[in-house]
Amino acid sequence: MSRWGITLPLTxxxxxxxxxxxxxxxxxGFTDIWSAETAGTDAFTPLALASQWAPTLRLGTAIVxxxxxxxxxxxxxxxxxxxxxxGRFVLGIGTSSPVIVNSWNAMAFDEPFKRSRDTxxxxxxxxxxxxxxxxxxxxxxxxxxxERPPVPPPQVMLAALxxxxxxxxxxxxxxxxxxxxxxxxxxxxxxxxxxxTELVARIFVCPTxxxxxxxxxxxxxxxxxxxxxxxxxxxxxxxxGEALKPxxxxxxAGDRKGxxxxxxxxxxxxxxxxxxxxxxxxxIAEYQAAGLDTPVIAVLPTGExxxxxxxxxxxPG
Numbered sequence: 001m002s003r004w005g006i007t008l009p010l011t012x013x014x015x016x017x018x019x020x021x022x023x024x025x026x027x028x029g030f031t032d033i034w035s036a037e038t039a040g041t042d043a044f045t046p047l048a049l050a051s052q053w054a055p056t057l058r059l060g061t062a063i064v065x066x067x068x069x070x071x072x073x074x075x076x077x078x079x080x081x082x083x084x085x086x087g088r089f090v091l092g093i094g095t096s097s098p099v100i101v102n103s104w105n106a107m108a109f110d111e112p113f114k115r116s117r118d119t120x121x122x123x124x125x126x127x128x129x130x131x132x133x134x135x136x137x138x139x140x141x142x143x144x145x146x147e148r149p150p151v152p153p154p155q156v157m158l159a160a161l162x163x164x165x166x167x168x169x170x171x172x173x174x175x176x177x178x179x180x181x182x183x184x185x186x187x188x189x190x191x192x193x194x195x196x197t198e199l200v201a202r203i204f205v206c207p208t209x210x211x212x213x214x215x216x217x218x219x220x221x222x223x224x225x226x227x228x229x230x231x232x233x234x235x236x237x238x239x240x241g242e243a244l245k246p247x248x249x250x251x252x253a254g255d256r257k258g259x260x261x262x263x264x265x266x267x268x269x270x271x272x273x274x275x276x277x278x279x280x281x282x283x284i285a286e287y288q289a290a291g292l293d294t295p296v297i298a299v300l301p302t303g304e305x306x307x308x309x310x311x312x313x314x315x316p317g
Contacts, residue, residue: 001031002031002288002315003031003032003058003293003294003295004029004030004031004032004294004295004297004314004315005030005031005032005033005034005058005060005200005294005295005296005297006025006030006032006033006034006296006297006299006310006313007033007034007035007036007062007202007296007297007298007299008022008033008034008035008046008050009035009040009041009046010299010306010307010310011299011300011301011306012301012306013306013307015041015045015046015049016049017307018046018049018050018053018307019049019053021307021310021311022049022050022053022054022057023053023054024311025054025057025311026054026056026057028311028314029314029315030057030314030315031057031058032057032058032059032060032294032296033046033047033050033054033057033058033059033060034059034060034061034062034092034200034202034296035047035059035060035061035062036061036062036063036202036298037061037063037064037065037096038100039100039104043061043063043064044061044064044077044078044080044081047059047060047061047081047085047089048080048081048084051081051084051085051088051089052084055085056088057088058088058089058090059081059085059088059089059090060089060090060091060092060157060200060296061090061091061092061093062092062159062177062179062200062202062296063092063093063094063096063159063177064077064091064092064093064094065093065094065095065096065100065101065105066093066094066095066096066115066116066119067095067096067101067105067107067108067109067115068096068100068101068105068107071119071122071123071126071139071141071144072126072141072144074093074119074123075122075123075126075127075144075146076146078091078123078127078150078154078156079127079146079148079149079150079154080148081154082127082150082152082153082154083148083150086150086151086152087152089150089154089155090154090155090156090157090174090175091123091127091154091155091156091157092156092157092158092159092177092200093116093119093120093123093156093157093158093159094116094158094159094160094177095109095112095115095116095159095230097109097228097230098228099228110138111137111138112230113164113165113168114136114137114138115138115139116158116159116165116168117137117168117172118136118137118138118139120156120158120168120172120173121134121136121172122134122136122141123156124156124172126144126145126146127146127149127150127153127154127156128149128153129145129146129149129153130145131143131144131145132144132145155174155175156173156174157169157173157174157175157176157177157198157200158172158173158175158176158177159176159177159178160176160177160178160193161178161230161231161233161234161237162233162234162237163192163237166178166189166192166193167192167193169193169197170192170193170194170197174198175197175198175199175200175293176189176193176197176198176199176200177200177201177202178199178200178201178202179201179202179203179204180204180225180226180231180234180235180271181201181238181271182270182271183283183286183287183289183290183292184270184290185238186199186201186287186290186291186292187290187291188238189291190290190291190292198293198294199291199292199293199294200292200293200294200296201287201292201294201295201296202296202297202298203273203284203287203295203296203297203298204218204221204271204272204273204298204300205272205273205274205280205284205297205298205299205300205313206218206272206273206274206280206299206300206301206302207274207275207276207277207280207299207302207304207309207312207313208274208275208302208304209275209276210302211274211275213302214268214272214274214275214300214302215265215268215269215272215274217272217300217301218268218271218272218274219260219261219263219268220260221272221300222247222263222267222268222271222272223247223251223256223259223260223263226244226247227247227248227251227259232244232248240267243264243266243267244263244267246262247259247260247262247263249262250262272300277309277312277313280313281313281314281315281316282316284297284313285315285316297310297313299313
């Protein structure tokens with residue numbers, strides 16, 4: 001099945017105002033809705049609403065941090081959405097970032113690989129209805145059992161960027177979730193997870209023919225994200241280390257304006273989809289042609305109605 005997803009909620013649109021948009025998505029060719037969790041809505045509430053508005057769409061979190069909820073609460077939240085959308089919910093988990101985990105949520109960002117692996121193993125057991133007593137490397141759980149285990153249990157996917165986490169996703173999860181990549185990067189990521197693992201990626205899309213405006217927004221986003229160490233390492237692995245070095249140097253010196261200016265147009269055009277709506281749709285399809293299973297569109301602000309823009313980004317053909 002060819003999938004085509006969108007990130008909700010849209011920036012600037014109230015949660016309850018999404019109903020008419022969500023109800024139209026299946027008829028337009030969309031198959032998936034994916035939420036996110038940074039400092040806006042939590043990841044689960046928008047999906048609870050969408051589960052009742054469009055009872056055929058697959059719903060996913062991309063992603064829920066493994067640190068900011070206890071293991072039991074994370075299982076309970078996932079089980080709740082899985083009960084609302086039986087067989088249609090995917091729990092996407094990941095490490096998030098030190099800013100979100102430590103600076104905003106007062107949690108220690110320790111041993112991210114092990115914490116992801118341990119949380120994944122706990123969730124597998126808990127969501128299957130098992131009584132879990134286990135000492136993992138990064139936490140222990142004693143006698144936890146869901147009172148309302150979902151039937152069927154939801155799939156659990158893992159956010160992954162570099163080879164170690166990508167291989168863990170392929171080995172122990174139901175798929176890998178990634179972002180901040182170009183179509184040309186997909187084969188390298190695909191090679192780490194193999195041909196049979198579902199690969200999901202959030203794609204940032206700015207549907208405007210004002211290339212300078214799109215690049216300006218793209219530069220601000222790239223400097224904010226790709227200076228985070230895990231993303232810096234990801235793009236070093238993808239081969240953008242030299243191209244992004246001037247940005248990193250300026251950022252480290254406290255020169256935010258200089259960091260933005262140092263990002264080449266070619267890097268922005270690689271990582272931010274922009275242009276006419278038709279050009280954007282064709283560019284998104286390039287990701288699928290390169291080996292991506294599920295593109296998840298994140299609509300960036302252009303000054304136009306975000307709901308209308310989202311509805312226009314239908315699958316080509």
